[in-house]
Amino acid sequence: MNFTDFDPLKGERLQVLAADGTVDRQLLPTLDEKTLRLIFRRMLAARLADRRCIALQREGRMGTYAPVEGQEACQVGSVLALAETDWIVPSFRELAVTLSRGVPLETTLLYWMGNETGSRIPRSLKILPVSIPVGSHTLHAAGMAMAISYRKLSEAVICYFGDGATSEGDFHEAMTFAGVRRAPVIFFCQNNAWAISVPRKSQCAAESLAAKGVGYGMAAVQIDGNDPFAAYLATGAALERARSGDGPTFIEAVTYRLGPHTTSDDPARYRDHAEEEKMRALEPLVRYRRFLAERSLWTEDWERELTGELEAWIEQQIQKAEGQPAPGPADGFDYMFAELPPHLVTQKRELLAALEEEN
Amino acid sequence: MNFTDFDPLKGERLQVLAADGTVDRQLLPTLDEKTLRLIFRRMLAARLADRRCIALQREGRMGTYAPVEGQEACQVGSVLALAETDWIVPSFRELAVTLSRGVPLETTLLYWMGNETGSRIPRSLKILPVSIPVGSHTLHAAGMAMAISYRKLSEAVICYFGDGATSEGDFHEAMTFAGVRRAPVIFFCQNNAWAISVPRKSQCAAESLAAKGVGYGMAAVQIDGNDPFAAYLATGAALERARSGDGPTFIEAVTYRLGPHTTSDDPARYRDHAEEEKMRALEPLVRYRRFLAERSLWTEDWERELTGELEAWIEQQIQKAEGQPAPGPADGFDYMFAELPPHLVTQKRELLAALEEEN
Amino acid sequence: MALNMVEAINLALKEEMARDDDVVLLGEDVGREGGVFRVTEGLQQAFGAARSIDTPLAESGIVGCAFGMALMSLKPVAELQFMGFLYPAFDQIISHIGRIRNRTRGEYTAPLVIRMPYGGGIHAPEHHSESTEAILVHTPGIKVVVPATPADAHGLIKSAIRDPDPVLFLEPKRIYRAVKEEVESGEHLVPIGKAKLVREGRDVTLIAWGALVRDAQQAAEQLAEAKVEAEILDLRTLSPLDVEAVIASVKKTGRCVVAHEAPRTCGLGAELSALVMEHCLLDLLAPVERVTGFDTVMPLLKGEHFYLPDARRIVQAVRKVMNF
Amino acid sequence: MALNMVEAINLALKEEMARDDDVVLLGEDVGREGGVFRVTEGLQQAFGAARSIDTPLAESGIVGCAFGMALMSLKPVAELQFMGFLYPAFDQIISHIGRIRNRTRGEYTAPLVIRMPYGGGIHAPEHHSESTEAILVHTPGIKVVVPATPADAHGLIKSAIRDPDPVLFLEPKRIYRAVKEEVESGEHLVPIGKAKLVREGRDVTLIAWGALVRDAQQAAEQLAEAKVEAEILDLRTLSPLDVEAVIASVKKTGRCVVAHEAPRTCGLGAELSALVMEHCLLDLLAPVERVTGFDTVMPLLKGEHFYLPDARRIVQAVRKVMNF
Numbered sequence A, B: 001m002n003f004t005d006f007d008p009l010k011g012e013r014l015q016v017l018a019a020d021g022t023v024d025r026q027l028l029p030t031l032d033e034k035t036l037r038l039i040f041r042r043m044l045a046a047r048l049a050d051r052r053c054i055a056l057q058r059e060g061r062m063g064t065y066a067p068v069e070g071q072e073a074c075q076v077g078s079v080l081a082l083a084e085t086d087w088i089v090p091s092f093r094e095l096a097v098t099l100s101r102g103v104p105l106e107t108t109l110l111y112w113m114g115n116e117t118g119s120r121i122p123r124s125l126k127i128l129p130v131s132i133p134v135g136s137h138t139l140h141a142a143g144m145a146m147a148i149s150y151r152k153l154s155e156a157v158i159c160y161f162g163d164g165a166t167s168e169g170d171f172h173e174a175m176t177f178a179g180v181r182r183a184p185v186i187f188f189c190q191n192n193a194w195a196i197s198v199p200r201k202s203q204c205a206a207e208s209l210a211a212k213g214v215g216y217g218m219a220a221v222q223i224d225g226n227d228p229f230a231a232y233l234a235t236g237a238a239l240e241r242a243r244s245g246d247g248p249t250f251i252e253a254v255t256y257r258l259g260p261h262t263t264s265d266d267p268a269r270y271r272d273h274a275e276e277e278k279m280r281a282l283e284p285l286v287r288y289r290r291f292l293a294e295r296s297l298w299t300e301d302w303e304r305e306l307t308g309e310l311e312a313w314i315e316q317q318i319q320k321a322e323g324q325p326a327p328g329p330a331d332g333f334d335y336m337f338a339e340l341p342p343h344l345v346t347q348k349r350e351l352l353a354a355l356e357e358e359n
Numbered sequence C, D: 001m002a003l004n005m006v007e008a009i010n011l012a013l014k015e016e017m018a019r020d021d022d023v024v025l026l027g028e029d030v031g032r033e034g035g036v037f038r039v040t041e042g043l044q045q046a047f048g049a050a051r052s053i054d055t056p057l058a059e060s061g062i063v064g065c066a067f068g069m070a071l072m073s074l075k076p077v078a079e080l081q082f083m084g085f086l087y088p089a090f091d092q093i094i095s096h097i098g099r100i101r102n103r104t105r106g107e108y109t110a111p112l113v114i115r116m117p118y119g120g121g122i123h124a125p126e127h128h129s130e131s132t133e134a135i136l137v138h139t140p141g142i143k144v145v146v147p148a149t150p151a152d153a154h155g156l157i158k159s160a161i162r163d164p165d166p167v168l169f170l171e172p173k174r175i176y177r178a179v180k181e182e183v184e185s186g187e188h189l190v191p192i193g194k195a196k197l198v199r200e201g202r203d204v205t206l207i208a209w210g211a212l213v214r215d216a217q218q219a220a221e222q223l224a225e226a227k228v229e230a231e232i233l234d235l236r237t238l239s240p241l242d243v244e245a246v247i248a249s250v251k252k253t254g255r256c257v258v259a260h261e262a263p264r265t266c267g268l269g270a271e272l273s274a275l276v277m278e279h280c281l282l283d284l285l286a287p288v289e290r291v292t293g294f295d296t297v298m299p300l301l302k303g304e305h306f307y308l309p310d311a312r313r314i315v316q317a318v319r320k321v322m323n324f
């Protein structure tokens, strides 16, 4: 895939797998059947876990949660292109990313259940925890990539964020720093059409977000974000740029948030149901199923079996998460500094004493 | 002047008056002789006052000062295009702007002498005082333009800032807001090649800063910033856009800071004298003198006379400024709020009592 | 009308917008959606998209543009979605908004309001529960207001909008919908800068604001059973502080407990404690006690209850000052 | 070697960079120029452009990228050109840098240093003279260090670089070149968290930091002539505070005056005052006096002397506590 073939300033967009399940054979990456099925498995796993999370929230077993439904393709496709040595810097809607990277579902559940252990993701997995302040983490990705350059490693960093995030000053500074430092980082924007209730066009007057690339001297491409192959290809090409010292790349994946912004949100307040219906027809699983079926890689039975297997795994992860002890009163203090300073020793002691007294 | 004729993405730049004093007759705006001479007068006034400021600082009669030498053309040219009803939002290096708008030199001197009266510029002049935090004032310009839209006025706002300022998050947010709101504002970037010691290319990896426009859905143009006609034309065209509801425009004026960043700065630490020499040959007054002379609008005698007149005026303004009383101890309190709150009443009383006791 | 705090602020905004064309709302999701807490619900529908602006997602942009609008004599009411997202806008507040009147010697002013929900206790996600009012109180040139009841919220936001100077309006989201209260519509203004004596008592002064006023009241009731009569001051305005009210009460009671959700060190409790000592040292029967959040990160929802001050901790502190 | 504070910090940076490849400098004009105050002079020349990085002009970018570098176990030393330009970076500090160890339960840390010149008294332009250390002290999860002498600057910045947690390092620019002092090169570390007893005295404790330590010393000398013996504590670390040292001194003297340049309300003086009352109420012979900047905008250079605390005002405050 060549970035110059898809010029966002000409309104071009990379798409391999169309909504009807047909593919552009010239562009289709050569992936073996196992991998083709793995893509489906990962998208389905995210879809199922996501829905379960919403249910858990409704049942009061989890806090506010930000669903991923509709955005699975670009997440699964992009992670597939990464090496295990590449770093991932997610935002807060990346369940399909974290699962694809191998973060236990249990861990992600713990985070949304309000347990700090959910952000204690082993460093070896090379993925940062959720970042809530929109756009702020793009700078972390830029800095991490600068560190990689400094150490002359061949790793790269991919950073996920939304269309709304591109309005934040931090995004601009991250693009600027990465551009100037030629840092090996991929800015992966999931333009899911909405930032809570604000539509993409109210976020920025540019025709495409990918048009921003040129202003940072950065390769940029717009892709169909419901097409895992497009994400795979664009990410792969961006990684090549990163590894060969050509610097950062901006990818705008045009997708759609099918569910609410979070479990606290009611999309009916700001968008027509008709729009959601229209976009549902374009969603990733539908088209990917068709693609696989065409190649005899999908049957209803297989999916049913897979679903059963995944659901069992999800339940087990939920049980594990719910079985984890809640953070204790000391935890909030003990991880503030390498060594607990005197005033926190006092405050901790006072809290523990008060709790003791209470019981 | 048509923005589409000067596409920054193709490396195009608007220039009317070349360094050798020749002009592009097709582009040359029709300005009467009085105006043509006024341009010279304003540039010269700024040049002379600027040098006097540096001298004042060296003599300990003024605080740190940010010289404008080299950037007079784009400042004078752009203000010439404005109506008196248009608002100006300067940065801190806009002596030629403030003089062109009619801000008394005395006032500007007072500011750099460290007297708050220097920021008390009558509202009727429609120009904000100096803004030191780089880039932060671009948002004020955007907001002011939003207010103008809201009130359905035909005014516009022009905001001046440097190449370095384009790296700040606030600049990005200002461009974003103005773009989306189609606010009548002109972002006028004086790319003077340096942000203190940091060269333009270390600020951003894009070929031109004007390339940023497309990422905000905004008309953008790069102009020769040492050519007052280019500034006049681009600003005029941008104003037309603003007044007809087409929204903001980004102008990158490529110029050069011939002097130090401020009186505290020593450019020899970071750039070759040879570069300065080279750029001096391109500076605005030299070429504009040639242009006027060609039309028999300039003679040495005329300039000598003008210089004498301006120097006398500058001295008189300095005397006025130095004759102004320093801010008193109460002033710092009395302007904090419309009504002085009790704790400030107390603090003010204590200060005044202590000063009394001292004498 | 009996209204909760969300409805009361909504009513006040509506009234002020009807009264004065210069009042313009802006912020993330304030328009069509009516704000994530519904505080601006229906106002875009009533006054149009030009007066209730859905902005791009950028806090410095919201506040910096609001400032620009205020320079043009509009009266913008900006919303920050949560106090946890105030910080990108802080530079505009400390470097420009709080300074403009002083630095231009009154030629320009910033008659704007910045509203934001703040505080913990609703099991919100990370970054959604903090209270950093002390940072704002330390910032010269701005006023900081926190209502604790629907009626006060209504009267205070109206005063804030009409104030010729910038007002940061912190809304204790824990009690957004906690109670309904009779709210007088129309010209019902609560003055900025005046604390409210919520309860009279002779033994100890409890100082609180926002959601913790209710905890202070609960504590006072428990204490009353033990024959300790607590006086409660709801500060309402955190900057400028109603020092006079604080002094008068502590001079009477001789004891003082301050409660806030924010971290202890350099919190507003420290300032109140210092003020009390400066003005009432000889009246003090015990050191001022501070019941505060800890100097730690605010825990996620499962640990929130360890962090937040409550009636129990206030009672404990009162016991301490009573037995000093 | 006799060095001034600029030279002492420069030496320390050089030593730490030589000792540890992970130490990387970044900021506006830190590289080729060596910083506008020359603190990083010669370091790019000595260690290369990859280790002393001239960044784009964007403070959140500098600090956010430094954080990213720290997540990868580098030890970035970021410079903000002036404290007045800290605020765009404040969100990165409060929302990320101060939280990462806690929220990841130690899996990730931020071993970085953010240096910045601060304070008034050099007739600098607008926005270049403020002191807002209290905002940082109120922020959980970071350390705040301020040297008052060249030797301490050298030893403290080295400790800051080696500290496993983030350190905000505030450099009192008024005394950058005020004095030369013998500085031990090499493994001369000054511990973070420990105040320094600069002068012993029995009558009153003067607490100061940064440039005001010198004013406190001048005040003490004047007071000594009037037979008032002041004890001076240079805090050196503002967060975490050396509460023990403060208590020990005030318990001895019974009187306390705190001096800082920052605005009075919610300044660090309030915290110290509150702490003193909490721990030493019965030892106190007078309320703690605060000698501070006013709750106003810092004036431009012609009015700076009205604003800044000095020896005269400290003496006045001491008189007040002596005659309470």
Ligand SMILES: Cc1ncc(C[n+]2csc(CCOP(=O)(O)OP(=O)(O)O)c2C)c(N)n1
Pocket: A093, A132, A133, A134, A135, A161, A162, A163, A164, A165, A166, A192, A194, A195, A196, A257, A261, C028, C057, C059, C081, C085
């Ligand atoms: C700095 C900041 N401001 C506001 C918010 C509240 N908020 C959370 S998500 C969100 C919208 C994000 O939109 P987008 O970037 O498009 O991502 P999406 O939610 O669509 O995945 C907002 C406003 C926040 N978390 N951080």
Ligand SMILES: Cc1ncc(C[n+]2csc(CCOP(=O)(O)OP(=O)(O)O)c2C)c(N)n1
Pocket: B093, B132, B133, B134, B135, B161, B162, B163, B164, B165, B166, B192, B194, B195, B196, B257, B261, D028, D057, D059, D081, D085
């Ligand atoms: C937010 C902020 N950061 C840093 C500074 C210090 N500073 C003042 S001017 C300047 C360089 C500005 O460069 P540019 O925008 O190109 O304008 P120029 O000085 O060249 O006119 C810097 C770093 C500042 N004033 N504000």
Ligand SMILES: [Mg+2]
Pocket: A162, A163, A164, A190, A191, A192, A193, A194, A195, A196
């Ligand atoms: Mg979105």
Ligand SMILES: [Mg+2]
Pocket: B162, B163, B164, B190, B191, B192, B193, B194, B195, B196
């Ligand atoms: Mg410049």
